[in-house]
Amino acid sequence: MHPEIDRVLITAEQLAARTAELGRQITADYAGKPLTVVSILRGSIIFAADLIRHLDLDLELDFIGAASYGDDTESSGHVDIRKHLDGKVHDRHVLLVDDILDTGYTLQAVCELVRISRPASLKTAVAFDKPARRKVDLAADYAGFTIDPVFIVGYGMDLAQKYRNLPYIGVPKKEVLDRIFGNRP
Ligand code: 5GP
Ligand code: MG
Numbered sequence: 001m002h003p004e005i006d007r008v009l010i011t012a013e014q015l016a017a018r019t020a021e022l023g024r025q026i027t028a029d030y031a032g033k034p035l036t037v038v039s040i041l042r043g044s045i046i047f048a049a050d051l052i053r054h055l056d057l058d059l060e061l062d063f064i065g066a067a068s069y070g071d072d073t074e075s076s077g078h079v080d081i082r083k084h085l086d087g088k089v090h091d092r093h094v095l096l097v098d099d100i101l102d103t104g105y106t107l108q109a110v111c112e113l114v115r116i117s118r119p120a121s122l123k124t125a126v127a128f129d130k131p132a133r134r135k136v137d138l139a140a141d142y143a144g145f146t147i148d149p150v151f152i153v154g155y156g157m158d159l160a161q162k163y164r165n166l167p168y169i170g171v172p173k174k175e176v177l178d179r180i181f182g183n184r185p
Contacts, residue, residue, distance in 0.1 A: 002163070005153075005170035010145060012167040015127075015155055018144045019047065022125065023054020026095065026142060034058045036092045036119075040110055041065040041083060042164070043099035046156035047127040047144070051097060062087050064096075064113070068106040077135070079109035085117075094119040099157050100128040101143065103135040111138075127155065128169070145169075151177060 001008060035057050039048035041064065052061060065083030094114055098107055107124055114122055125142035132149045153159050154166030160180050163170070 002166060002170065004173055004176045005163075005166070006173040007171050008168045009147065009150070009152055009171055010155075010169035015144075015167075015169070016050070019050045019127075020054050022142050022144060023051055026051075026125065027054070027056045030055075030057055030093060030095075033093050034060075036060045036062055036087065036089050036094050038062045038064055038085065038089075038094055038096050038110075038114065040096065040098040040106070043157045044097050044127070046164075047099055048097045051125065060087060060092075062089070064110055066106055066110050068103075068109075077103070077105050079106050081109075081113060085114075089114060089117045089119045091118070091120050093121045094123070096122065096124045098124070098126050099155075100130065100152070101126040101138070101140050102130050102133050104138040105136060107140070108136050108138050128152065 037048065037052055037059055039045055052059065062085050063083060064085060067080045067082060096110055101107055111122060123141040126140045127144040129140060129143040129146045130149050131146060150171055152169050153163035153172055154168055154170045156164050158164045159172055
Protein backbone atom coordinates (compact mmCIF):
# COMPACT_ATOMS: atom_id res chain seq x y z
CA MET A 1 0.00 0.00 0.00
CA HIS A 2 1.07 3.60 -0.63
CA PRO A 3 2.72 5.05 2.52
CA GLU A 4 0.38 8.07 2.59
CA ILE A 5 -2.75 5.88 2.52
CA ASP A 6 -4.33 4.92 5.83
CA ARG A 7 -6.57 2.11 4.59
CA VAL A 8 -7.96 0.49 1.47
CA LEU A 9 -11.70 1.04 1.27
CA ILE A 10 -12.35 -0.84 -1.99
CA THR A 11 -9.91 -3.26 -3.58
CA ALA A 12 -9.00 -3.42 -7.28
CA GLU A 13 -10.80 -6.77 -7.48
CA GLN A 14 -14.01 -5.31 -6.03
CA LEU A 15 -13.81 -2.37 -8.44
CA ALA A 16 -13.37 -4.69 -11.42
CA ALA A 17 -16.26 -6.96 -10.39
CA ARG A 18 -18.70 -4.11 -9.77
CA THR A 19 -17.75 -2.25 -12.96
CA ALA A 20 -18.34 -5.41 -14.99
CA GLU A 21 -21.74 -5.83 -13.32
CA LEU A 22 -22.71 -2.21 -14.12
CA GLY A 23 -21.54 -2.77 -17.70
CA ARG A 24 -23.83 -5.77 -18.10
CA GLN A 25 -26.77 -3.83 -16.68
CA ILE A 26 -26.17 -0.81 -18.94
CA THR A 27 -25.71 -3.08 -21.98
CA ALA A 28 -29.08 -4.69 -21.28
CA ASP A 29 -30.81 -1.34 -20.67
CA TYR A 30 -29.57 0.21 -23.95
CA ALA A 31 -29.79 -2.95 -26.09
CA GLY A 32 -29.92 -1.97 -29.75
CA LYS A 33 -29.52 1.76 -29.12
CA PRO A 34 -26.43 3.74 -30.10
CA LEU A 35 -24.94 5.50 -27.08
CA THR A 36 -22.65 8.46 -26.41
CA VAL A 37 -20.68 7.97 -23.21
CA VAL A 38 -19.49 11.31 -21.81
CA SER A 39 -16.70 11.04 -19.28
CA ILE A 40 -16.30 14.01 -16.96
CA LEU A 41 -12.63 14.99 -16.73
CA ARG A 42 -10.44 14.28 -15.00
CA GLY A 43 -11.51 11.99 -12.17
CA SER A 44 -13.78 9.64 -14.13
CA ILE A 45 -11.37 8.51 -16.84
CA ILE A 46 -10.32 5.24 -15.22
CA PHE A 47 -13.87 4.25 -14.33
CA ALA A 48 -15.04 5.25 -17.82
CA ALA A 49 -12.23 3.28 -19.47
CA ASP A 50 -13.10 0.18 -17.46
CA LEU A 51 -16.86 0.59 -17.87
CA ILE A 52 -16.94 1.04 -21.66
CA ARG A 53 -15.02 -2.21 -22.13
CA HIS A 54 -18.01 -3.93 -20.53
CA LEU A 55 -20.53 -2.18 -22.80
CA ASP A 56 -21.48 -4.38 -25.73
CA LEU A 57 -23.07 -1.47 -27.59
CA ASP A 58 -22.50 0.76 -30.60
CA LEU A 59 -20.95 3.66 -28.70
CA GLU A 60 -19.06 6.92 -29.03
CA LEU A 61 -16.88 8.40 -26.32
CA ASP A 62 -16.69 12.11 -25.53
CA PHE A 63 -15.44 14.27 -22.67
CA ILE A 64 -16.51 17.30 -20.68
CA GLY A 65 -14.06 19.07 -18.39
CA ALA A 66 -15.66 20.27 -15.17
CA ALA A 67 -14.25 21.46 -11.88
CA SER A 68 -16.34 22.19 -8.80
CA TYR A 69 -13.55 22.83 -6.37
CA GLY A 70 -9.79 23.25 -6.77
CA ASP A 71 -7.91 21.74 -3.87
CA ASP A 72 -10.60 22.36 -1.26
CA THR A 73 -12.86 19.82 0.48
CA GLU A 74 -16.30 21.28 -0.06
CA SER A 75 -17.92 21.92 -3.42
CA SER A 76 -18.76 25.61 -3.80
CA GLY A 77 -21.78 25.13 -6.02
CA HIS A 78 -19.97 27.03 -8.72
CA VAL A 79 -18.97 24.61 -11.48
CA ASP A 80 -16.41 25.64 -14.11
CA ILE A 81 -16.77 24.03 -17.54
CA ARG A 82 -13.20 23.80 -18.84
CA LYS A 83 -13.78 21.67 -21.91
CA HIS A 84 -16.96 21.14 -23.89
CA LEU A 85 -18.09 18.13 -25.94
CA ASP A 86 -16.30 17.56 -29.26
CA GLY A 87 -19.18 15.68 -30.89
CA LYS A 88 -22.89 16.36 -31.31
CA VAL A 89 -25.33 14.75 -28.88
CA HIS A 90 -28.59 16.09 -30.28
CA ASP A 91 -31.06 13.16 -30.60
CA ARG A 92 -28.48 10.73 -29.20
CA HIS A 93 -28.71 8.66 -26.03
CA VAL A 94 -26.18 10.09 -23.58
CA LEU A 95 -24.69 8.44 -20.52
CA LEU A 96 -22.74 10.89 -18.34
CA VAL A 97 -20.00 9.17 -16.36
CA ASP A 98 -18.43 10.71 -13.26
CA ASP A 99 -16.18 9.39 -10.54
CA ILE A 100 -18.18 10.37 -7.48
CA LEU A 101 -21.50 11.95 -6.66
CA ASP A 102 -20.94 14.08 -3.58
CA THR A 103 -22.91 17.33 -3.15
CA GLY A 104 -24.30 16.79 -6.67
CA TYR A 105 -23.42 20.28 -7.93
CA THR A 106 -21.05 18.98 -10.61
CA LEU A 107 -23.31 16.37 -12.13
CA GLN A 108 -26.31 18.72 -11.98
CA ALA A 109 -24.40 21.46 -13.83
CA VAL A 110 -23.11 19.05 -16.48
CA CYS A 111 -26.61 17.56 -16.95
CA GLU A 112 -28.00 21.06 -17.50
CA LEU A 113 -25.27 21.80 -20.04
CA VAL A 114 -25.87 18.58 -21.99
CA ARG A 115 -29.67 19.04 -21.96
CA ILE A 116 -29.24 22.28 -23.94
CA SER A 117 -28.26 20.07 -26.91
CA ARG A 118 -31.54 18.09 -26.56
CA PRO A 119 -30.23 14.51 -26.43
CA ALA A 120 -32.70 11.65 -27.06
CA SER A 121 -32.14 10.63 -23.43
CA LEU A 122 -29.76 11.46 -20.60
CA LYS A 123 -28.67 9.16 -17.79
CA THR A 124 -25.85 9.23 -15.27
CA ALA A 125 -23.39 6.62 -14.00
CA VAL A 126 -21.03 7.19 -11.09
CA ALA A 127 -18.47 4.85 -9.57
CA PHE A 128 -19.13 6.11 -6.03
CA ASP A 129 -22.04 7.78 -4.30
CA LYS A 130 -21.95 9.71 -1.01
CA PRO A 131 -25.69 10.35 -0.46
CA ALA A 132 -25.14 11.79 3.03
CA ARG A 133 -23.42 14.84 1.50
CA ARG A 134 -26.00 15.68 -1.16
CA LYS A 135 -26.94 19.37 -1.53
CA VAL A 136 -29.18 19.09 -4.59
CA ASP A 137 -32.03 16.73 -5.44
CA LEU A 138 -30.16 14.35 -7.74
CA ALA A 139 -29.66 10.58 -7.83
CA ALA A 140 -27.45 8.67 -10.27
CA ASP A 141 -29.13 6.17 -12.57
CA TYR A 142 -26.21 3.79 -12.04
CA ALA A 143 -23.95 3.86 -8.97
CA GLY A 144 -21.09 1.45 -8.30
CA PHE A 145 -20.60 1.78 -4.55
CA THR A 146 -22.49 3.76 -1.94
CA ILE A 147 -20.00 4.97 0.66
CA ASP A 148 -19.86 6.90 3.92
CA PRO A 149 -18.83 10.58 3.72
CA VAL A 150 -15.07 10.03 3.85
CA PHE A 151 -12.57 11.58 1.43
CA ILE A 152 -11.28 8.92 -0.94
CA VAL A 153 -8.51 8.78 -3.55
CA GLY A 154 -7.35 6.43 -6.28
CA TYR A 155 -8.99 4.85 -9.32
CA GLY A 156 -8.78 8.26 -11.04
CA MET A 157 -9.53 10.43 -8.02
CA ASP A 158 -6.99 12.83 -6.60
CA LEU A 159 -5.97 14.82 -3.58
CA ALA A 160 -4.22 17.94 -4.88
CA GLN A 161 -3.62 16.02 -8.16
CA LYS A 162 -1.90 13.02 -6.48
CA TYR A 163 -2.97 9.36 -6.13
CA ARG A 164 -5.06 9.14 -9.33
CA ASN A 165 -3.00 6.13 -10.38
CA LEU A 166 -3.70 3.99 -7.32
CA PRO A 167 -5.53 0.86 -8.56
CA TYR A 168 -7.68 0.69 -5.39
CA ILE A 169 -9.79 3.20 -3.42
CA GLY A 170 -7.92 4.45 -0.39
CA VAL A 171 -8.45 6.85 2.48
CA PRO A 172 -5.43 9.16 2.90
CA LYS A 173 -3.75 9.37 6.30
CA LYS A 174 -5.03 12.12 8.58
CA GLU A 175 -1.75 14.03 8.47
CA VAL A 176 -1.89 14.04 4.67
CA LEU A 177 -5.47 15.37 4.65
CA ASP A 178 -4.56 17.98 7.27
CA ARG A 179 -1.53 19.09 5.27
CA ILE A 180 -3.62 19.71 2.15
CA PHE A 181 -6.94 20.83 3.58
CA GLY A 182 -5.69 22.47 6.78
CA ASN A 183 -6.73 21.41 10.24
CA ARG A 184 -10.33 22.55 10.08
CA PRO A 185 -13.09 21.37 12.42
P1 5GP B 1 -19.90 17.35 -6.19
O1 5GP B 1 -20.04 18.47 -7.15
O2 5GP B 1 -20.90 16.24 -6.34
O3 5GP B 1 -19.79 17.83 -4.77
O4 5GP B 1 -18.48 16.76 -6.39
C1 5GP B 1 -18.16 15.96 -7.42
C2 5GP B 1 -16.68 16.05 -7.66
O5 5GP B 1 -15.96 16.38 -6.46
C3 5GP B 1 -16.18 14.71 -8.08
O6 5GP B 1 -16.25 14.57 -9.48
C4 5GP B 1 -14.76 14.73 -7.56
O7 5GP B 1 -13.94 15.36 -8.50
C5 5GP B 1 -14.83 15.60 -6.32
N1 5GP B 1 -14.99 14.78 -5.10
C6 5GP B 1 -16.07 14.63 -4.32
N2 5GP B 1 -15.84 13.79 -3.29
C7 5GP B 1 -14.57 13.38 -3.44
C8 5GP B 1 -13.73 12.47 -2.71
O8 5GP B 1 -14.10 11.83 -1.70
N3 5GP B 1 -12.47 12.31 -3.18
C9 5GP B 1 -12.00 12.97 -4.27
N4 5GP B 1 -10.74 12.73 -4.62
N5 5GP B 1 -12.76 13.81 -4.99
C10 5GP B 1 -14.03 14.01 -4.57
MG1 MG C 1 -14.67 15.24 -10.80
